Amino acid sequence: MAQTTPARPGAVEPPATGRSRAGSLLGQWDSAVTSYYVLTGATALLIVLGLVMVLSSSSVESLAANESPYAVFATQAQFALIGVPIMFVASRLPVRFYTAVAWPALAGAAALQLLTLTPLGFAVGGNRGWIRIGGFTMQPAEVVKLALALWLGAVLARKRPLLGEWRHALVPAVPVAGGMVGLVMLGRDLGTALVIIVLIAGALFVAGIPLRVFGFAGVIAGAGVAALTIPSENRRKRIFSWLGECDITNECYQTEHGARALATGGWGGVGLGGSAEKWSYLPEAHNDFIFAIIGEELGLIGTLLVLGLFALLALAMFRIVRRHPDPFVKITTGAVACWVIGQALLNIGVVIGLAPVIGVPLPLVSAGGSALIMTMTALGMVISFARAEPGAAEALAARPHVVRRSLAVLGRIRA
Numbered sequence: 001m002a003q004t005t006p007a008r009p010g011a012v013e014p015p016a017t018g019r020s021r022a023g024s025l026l027g028q029w030d031s032a033v034t035s036y037y038v039l040t041g042a043t044a045l046l047i048v049l050g051l052v053m054v055l056s057s058s059s060v061e062s063l064a065a066n067e068s069p070y071a072v073f074a075t076q077a078q079f080a081l082i083g084v085p086i087m088f089v090a091s092r093l094p095v096r097f098y099t100a101v102a103w104p105a106l107a108g109a110a111a112l113q114l115l116t117l118t119p120l121g122f123a124v125g126g127n128r129g130w131i132r133i134g135g136f137t138m139q140p141a142e143v144v145k146l147a148l149a150l151w152l153g154a155v156l157a158r159k160r161p162l163l164g165e166w167r168h169a170l171v172p173a174v175p176v177a178g179g180m181v182g183l184v185m186l187g188r189d190l191g192t193a194l195v196i197i198v199l200i201a202g203a204l205f206v207a208g209i210p211l212r213v214f215g216f217a218g219v220i221a222g223a224g225v226a227a228l229t230i231p232s233e234n235r236r237k238r239i240f241s242w243l244g245e246c247d248i249t250n251e252c253y254q255t256e257h258g259a260r261a262l263a264t265g266g267w268g269g270v271g272l273g274g275s276a277e278k279w280s281y282l283p284e285a286h287n288d289f290i291f292a293i294i295g296e297e298l299g300l301i302g303t304l305l306v307l308g309l310f311a312l313l314a315l316a317m318f319r320i321v322r323r324h325p326d327p328f329v330k331i332t333t334g335a336v337a338c339w340v341i342g343q344a345l346l347n348i349g350v351v352i353g354l355a356p357v358i359g360v361p362l363p364l365v366s367a368g369g370s371a372l373i374m375t376m377t378a379l380g381m382v383i384s385f386a387r388a389e390p391g392a393a394e395a396l397a398a399r400p401h402v403v404r405r406s407l408a409v410l411g412r413i414r415a
Contacts, residue, residue: 032391035323038316039383042309043087043364043376047080049306050290050365050372057278057293058286058367072286072367079369083376090380095388098381099328102147102154106176109147112140113183121187125359128187139370141184141192145199145339146378148180152203153332160207160327169213173204178220191358195343197221202338206321207331257282258289258351261296262303269299286367288359291351306365307348313379314341320385329385336378 051073058072068074112131115121120131129141155173162168177200184193201221204214261277264270275296278285285293295303317337321330340363347362349355361368363375387393 031395032389033386033395035316035319035386035389036383036392036396038312039379039386042312042316043379043383046306046309046313046364047083047372047376049294049309050362051077051080052272053290053294053297053365054286054367056273056297057275057290060279061285064280075369076367076372079372080376082369083373086373087376087380087383090377091383091387093381093384095326095329095385098150098332098384099154102150105147106151106180109140109144110180110183112138112143113180113187116140116187123187127189127192127359129184129189129192137369139368141187141189141196142370142374144180144184145196146336146374146381148177148196149199149203149332149335149339149378152177152200152207152335153328153330156203156207156331157327163207163209166213169204169209170217174200174217174220191346191360194358195339195346195360198342198346199335199339202342203331203335206334207327254283254289254357255350255353258292259353261289261292262352265296265299265302267299267301269295269297269302272297284359287361288347288357288366289351290366291348291362294365295351306362310341310344313337316386317341317382320382320389323389324385325390326388329388333382333385336382340375340378 054076055070055073059069062069062071115131116129120133121128122130122132124130130137130139152173156163159168177196181193181196181200184196201214201218204217209217257277261275261282264276270276275285275293277296278293282289282292291303291306294306298305314337317333320333321337324330324333343360343363346355346358347360347366350357350360361371364372387396
């Protein structure tokens, strides 16, 4: 029998072949903690990129309003700093906590949304979806998204063996979820309502609702959106201007300048801070149309980076749906994935002209405190689910503690 010769001390190992590298990468992707690290990394990068671009896109308008050029950035940074500990706590809470708070969370979100119809509510951009209590301002519809994802996960997971029957598939999920959409639409916020509908569709799909029931619910949702859109002259103008020719000085003004920003950026962009469209040409440059400023200043490379980070979020969440044994986790993660990724695609579609202007921010990137904090909370919850994947808890517990690693490094340096 042939014997292998042991490698000499200090001998250089042969370089890995392409096949071994591919196998190594595949092994890393199949690791139990892959979802955890991908979610954490992609979320952190999107938040940092968003803060940088909010500063760049808002400074000129802040100066024009006789404010500090850092005014909007400072506010957004404060919301991010509030969101970080909330996200951390959410990522450490057990799954049983989320199942326990599903019903109270939905009731609380409905109560907050109803407050928009009271004297505490006020309108922004024509949509009455905000409340102000003392010096505190928030958008309750963002809370509705998270609460509805939790509630749908709890209800559909409990009724999963019965979802093949019409009455169990539709009741109570569809009427209650439709009621929450109706509450949002009372404030005339069609964009947020569409995102919530996508969230509901994602939860129903992951739960395994039969396609015939799914199609029936889709027809009802489409009819509802049409009924809410047709009576509104402003919404009709937006849709007709998107479908055909329109006046670039009126209905198409924002879309036209968003396209100009993207076209100006080219491959590598004009440089961070060098946007021309943010000089009062492009409305909502730091909010709904921040993707256009990213394209102008960072070019196609910057826009592909944003798309790549959202793709990583989607892959990690779909991986949790595939690997986690708990139906509640699967359904809730599917709902959050459709919320975050669907809203991102809708925002980007508006900016590049594939959808009419409906006013939804780019998650984690656009300016907006309520949206940022609630999206970070939702992703923190999903990170908690990733920590509960089979084998993930053991793998995370086996990691060397950061303090021990630091002391070991210092000891080697001193030696």
